[in-house]
Amino acid sequence: MAAAVETDLQPRYIDVDRQVQRAMAPGGLTYWLWVLFCAFLTALGIGFWTNQVYKGLGVTGLTEPTMWAPYITNFVFWVGIAHSGTLISAILFLFRTRWRTAIYRCAETMTVFAVATAGLFPLIHLGRLWFFYFVVPYPNERYLQPDFRSPLVWDFFAIGTYLTISTVFLFTGLIPDCANAREVATGWRKTLYSIFSFGWQGTDRQWRNFQMVYLLLAGFATPLVLSVHSVVSWDFAMTQLPGWHSTIFAPYFVAGAIFSGCALVLTLIIPIRKFWRLEDVVTIWHLDNLAKIVLFTSLIITYSYSVESFMVWYSQDPLELATFHQRYFGPQGYFFWIMVVCNCVIPLLLFSPRVRTNTVWLFIISIFVNIGMWLERFVIIAGSLATNTMPSQWRFYTPHVTEIVITAASFGWFLMNFSLFAKFMPIVSMTEMKEGISWLRQAVRTRYPYRKAA
Amino acid sequence: MSEGLSRRSFIKLAATAGAAAALPGCEPAARKIIPYVVPDENVIPGVPTFYATTCNECRAGCGIVAKVREGRVIKLEGNPADPISQGSICARGQAALQGLYNPDRLATPMTRRADGSLQEISWEEAIHQFNARLQSAAQSGKNRIAFIGSSQGPALDNITRLWLQTWGSERLVFWERIGEEAARAAAQACFGRRDLPIYRFDLAEAIVSFGADFLETWGSPVEYARQYAEFRRPKLRNGTLSIGKCAYISPRLGTTGARADRWVQAYPGTEGLVAMGVLNAIVNQGWFARDTEIDLGALKEFVSGYDPHSVSEAAGIPVEVVTSLASWLGQSNSALAVAGGDDLQTYIAAYLLNAVTGNLGRTLVFLEDSPPEALTPPQDAAEVVQSIHDGQVDVAIVAGGANPAYSMPAAWNVAAALKRVPFLIWMGEVPDDSAQAAHLLIPTHHPLETWRDSHPRAGVHQVGQPVMQPVFDSRPLHDILIQSAHLAGGTAGQQIPWENSADAVNAAWQQLQSKLAPDTNPTEFWSQALRTGGAYQEAQARKVTLDQAILRRKLQFRSAAPENLMLAAFPHIFLYDGRGADKPWLQEIPEPVTQIVWDTWIEMHPETARQIGLKQNYDTRYLYAGINVVEVSTPNGSFEAAVHITPLVRPGVLAVPIGQGHSAYGRYAKDRGVNLWAFLPEASRSVPVQVRLTEKRYMLTTPLGNSDMMGRSVIEAMSLEELTAGKQPEVEREAQEEMPSGPYEMYDPIRYPGYKWGMTIDVNACTGCSACVAACYAENNLAIVGKERVQEGHIMSWLRIERFIPSPEEAHKAPNLYLAPILCQHCDHAPCEPVCPVFASVHTREGLNAQIYNRCIGTRFCENNCPYKVRRFNWFAPEWPEPMHLQLNPDVTVRGAGVMEKCTFCIQRITAAEIDARTEGRELKDGEVITACAQACPTRAITFGNLNDHNSAMVKRRVENKPRAYTMLPQLNALPQITYLRSIYHTTENL
């Protein structure tokens, strides 16, 4: 296809279809081994989870003051991952950003599965999972409803809404593409695409309403995405625990979420475009733009870390000072410094255009950013809890095998779902690509003079 | 619950699958109700019955009350009528319940097969063997039977004595390792009588304790703690506000040292020397009382070799300490010197100090009609053991928890003696170290299941009644002995006229009635005794004079400290001499000073640790981070234990708790730690040792995180000067005005028109004895989690004794140690409440912060947001091995796995009292509701009451002590309903 790009100056719509459909071709052995590996991780996690529910949360390494550590870290991490997807698909849509078209489906798929993964963690961390429905408002014989003051109930509503709306948004966007896929697919796949296309035919009436609902959903998703991570940050900011109780948390968490999410989009899209040969659809230009967002948000969170520390120093609140002293120099201080290196130092490499346009570099940096952002949540959650207001109750968290496996399983679960979806659903929005195709080519050409593929 | 997968388990399993999440977790209503055939008129099912009885856990003789529900005792409380306990009880007393319900109690009589294994036998067979062996031993000559037991009160001890006589033997030992020999022998030497005096700490203005840890294990801790709290209460003396001054001379701080003004870190074994130095200073300064009729010349001669300089050098303490202690004792209106340990000379010196300073008869009182000596002196016990060694004994009986194999001095080699005896009979509850070699094991009743009496001191006669039916198929020890004596027949058998021990106790009380109250009705006297727990009378003080001969005696003290390290063993505050080790409450409640649980540790000063090559630095923050094991070699062998580096011990001294290291004694005690008795010489608790660092690592377990308070307002203290300086208690003002000034409220404050419960805790009175913690465990069905899970941070205590070590910079203006009970503060602005998604944590209309277990889904958010970290999470479902579950309070839900729990201010007691008051159509009276912790507290540091009642003792206490009042972490504006009263200390300059 590389040759086609060079020679075919007049791009055709059908090229887009063919490229995307090729990605949807039946997976090879490597693909299925990968899916199987993810499924195995998931199954392992379910096994450990079952054991945890059966025996009690004591099988984890959670301890008396450090009541939340890996599970809520995972929760915040996955919710954060989800956010960049909505940013790319909804917010950039509202800004009519052209480069989003190639990657937004991938990002949005990531959003849905990341939220679905995140949504599991509040359940996993529950002491009595079998009573989780107490959080749901429904008429019952106890006449008792959840307490809407609790940030956890906000979480329930926010995550529930977010999952619903982002799923709706994803599947709404999928309707025309499924209709397209329906036309070339056979067998059960045809049935699948028929169901998800809802009989879409692309009539003028359908397109007219589609445009409106898509715009409105994007419009709703934009404040939603900001609210969801704010609500998640309020899980912490609403408490009075030193290290949590901070007004900076909402914007800081949102920036961090976009940072980690864009990094994960890079992590996911780089192998996909390589293995499924989508280089012409998802070009270096797209990756470059993503990298710029990563760089920008990295600078924001660097600033946030500084402001957070500055406020602690400036306020001279002894409780906060002690907690932050422990965060930097305590027995688990190395987590903080690894986090700083991953989140603040390594992304600075992205100032270099050579790094930004090198997929290997981008991939490696994105992995570091993911590690760093996971650690950031861990440092905030577990570290602050361990060094709480009551010095006699300080106790640091050490992980046990259950949490490690369940954390790994969450990646397995996410990647399995993502891989399956990416294989069976159009991972690049064909309609939008067609819409902007001529513009796109031009943009890539002008900015990145074509280099021969190795 | 059926076999295999139970329904609840199924639901848990199904919950992960998300399938049956809506199924409720309850059991079907299918249990049986079996009514009485003829009801007991005194028992109303569902309403507790209280029986007065006596505590048998130590020699102090506290009167206690057993709370019985549906035939099973669920809690022990102090007996308010009893002059010793006065309604309080210590942790060890509470834990007697766990001895009663111990799952490892011998269930049936057993005999040992040839291969060493045990075989169950019937009671008939056991009794037959018992008597047959005695018979054949008695036939082969006199004194072929030895009995080693523990004293069980005059009536039962009399049975034992008579029984042994009928079998023709005199080899009788009533054994206590932490005995009274030194005190009695010293009293004999000084005053010509082997009585034990009583101490009046409350009347003293200054107390100097020469190694007597009177707030921990020495003597009668409940009583002394109460007196000590009174001693430390700020009082107006001659127009100035003052509190008593106390010095504690011991190489280890301990809670006694923690509450003292001065911790004098004398070298182990030199306490007596220091006492002599103090005496020397008093005599030379002329501070002795003029009216003592002591031969001054002889006294001067007596103390001549002990000038403060040489004494302070030998004891390793500053010389001004000796002189200032002398001025305390000599210049106070009333003072008290007490001696501890097993050293006779320390006691002599302390008695002399009291006599010389004129405090004999004032703070140290000998009483008329003191009870006869019950314990066997060690030298007599040694003789019996020697006779066993010599093969002069055919049958040896170990009974009543004496456990000689564990606690008798190593030099006696009791374990070998017991192996050597042809037939060893062990009678008791939990088979202990001494039962290892026994040929016949007979389960006997727990003291709470038997009739007995007790006569701890003149004027106090207590009757112990059984408070429940036997838990196991056991029999009362003394019933067996009486039957056996009757079987022996002849004239000897006639000496025991009673059918059983109940008769014997009753008969003893009939005699007592003719002596104490001859003009009352015997039945009335008896039932009165049962109701009040005994007969109490004012005892007459006896005028004693110093035997001048003592002044011509030459005391021998260790002249100089040896070069090598010294091991100073101390009785663990809960495990005592080792008998507490089978009771999980006592194992799991942290030792107040070190906060270590379930273990034996070696306390070592950072300096010493550096000397022996320990790389680990002393860091208050991470006690649990990593621990080295050292090998300690004593003249009696060596042992290994983990080092706990702490500044609360003298450099060069290794302080090690006594009480662990049982080779048997149930699952909670077996193979845990080190038995220090095996390494200690007779009549001393210190021994020179060599220490070698090993490569091993072993984690000591503590629920404590950081020992440094980091300047936070958790436990506060103030100096006496601060209290006096314009901050004198003002009593007259209106209560209203004196309430803590208005909190910051963003919204309209919630009104609590009816009752509003609150608590006042006087940190100044708290000794850290942890009686409240044990009471909370007993009252609220708190689970025991064991060492490994305490290490994981899973301890379940709702109430904990927090301890902080003052940093070196502030040491001169701080108490030796900060100690205070911390429990749920029931905040008005409870941070835990708004974060709960399901209203499991809510506020009641009576100002309580409620935790609704069945609503809780276990998000644990509440604990995250709790600034006081007083909430506890059920990481696993709690388990009580049978029959320990019988102890559970039926009024308190047993929490399942995944539920948060915390202090409820004993809501079950509040509710019950409110129902009673409402049915009687009245308001609750002050003091009608009392929480378990406040009830147990020996020093009455905790007061509970209604905040809306300005006349309640609780409100009055915080109003009257307003300068001392504070709330924990006030900057968080959580508005705790517990007000603490600051502890008071003397600044160093002011001592």
Place this chain on the structure above:
Amino acid sequence: MSEVAVISTFGNDDDCARGILALHHARIHDFRAFFPFPSEKIIEAVNHVRGWGRSPVRYWQLFGGIIGVLSAIALTFGTSWEWNLIVGGRPIISVPPYIVIMFELMILIGGLSGLTGFFLHSRMPVFDPLPGYRSRFNEDKFGLVVECDETAASRIESVLRDAGAEEVTREALEPVRDNH
């Protein structure tokens, strides 16, 4: 009298839009356009010839959002009133935290009702394909389909061809068919 569908295929959206305008000029309004991506040109042309304003889906979303806020108010206020549980010294009706719930329910119910509106107004789901639909209309071709009487077909065909259709065919319609 039989009805037919005249199916024209365009290679790009410009041509298709031109075709729509051509039909408009030819006073033929009963046409249907198929196109594979939301081409602004075609949508503008359709809106122009049909006189459509903006899609009514937005009213669904608006009213859905309002209902969401109202239901959240009812839920939070009502359940708080029911038990009067004191929590953390805060008033029984604590408005600020409830705003979060109101916002989330506004988004949720608004979004879902917008989706419902979309489905209803688009007359989806479609179970039987509309006459004249060709699968390529979802790939790279643009279609204009006019259902008409057989007699009028040839005139329409010529109009479409003139507008630049790549291909114009005719297809007989089933006598009984779905209204859609």
Place this chain on the structure above:
Amino acid sequence: MNRVIIPIALLLFAGGVVTVAFSQRPWAPRSDVEQPIPFSHRVHAGINKIPCQYCHEYARRSSMSGVPPVERCVGCHGSALLGGIQPITRPWTDHRQPPFEIRWNRVYALPDFVKFVHKPHIWAGVACQECHGPVETMDRVVPVYEINMGFCIDCHVKRGATQECFVCHH
């Protein structure tokens, strides 16, 4: 259209049935309890008008109402019923069986986390029948009301009694 709607409707219906079946009746008392002896409340409390608390004597004094001791039966029926009985006051920790015991089967049982106390209810003038139904008309006691939290709360609201969670759940 029906191809989609009917399955969804069926699914919703099935879910509703499951929810109703399991969520609304957590501690439903059992109506199929057979007692070891055919004791008739109708004869005792209905026809002979024996007051409830004559037999369930602890109700006004304790948390539990108490099942009458055998002695109470014998009081009216005469010792001929049993040929004389021995007083047995041993509580249940004794392993030996009393000579005459009736193993009644529970009709009403509350889970451990609900602390119901009869005493204040009796003193507040709540008739036994308000919760237990017209027992005096029943030969075999069957529960009339489902005693769940809503049942308690309804009455507490009606009578203005406490609605504090902590009073029953501690």
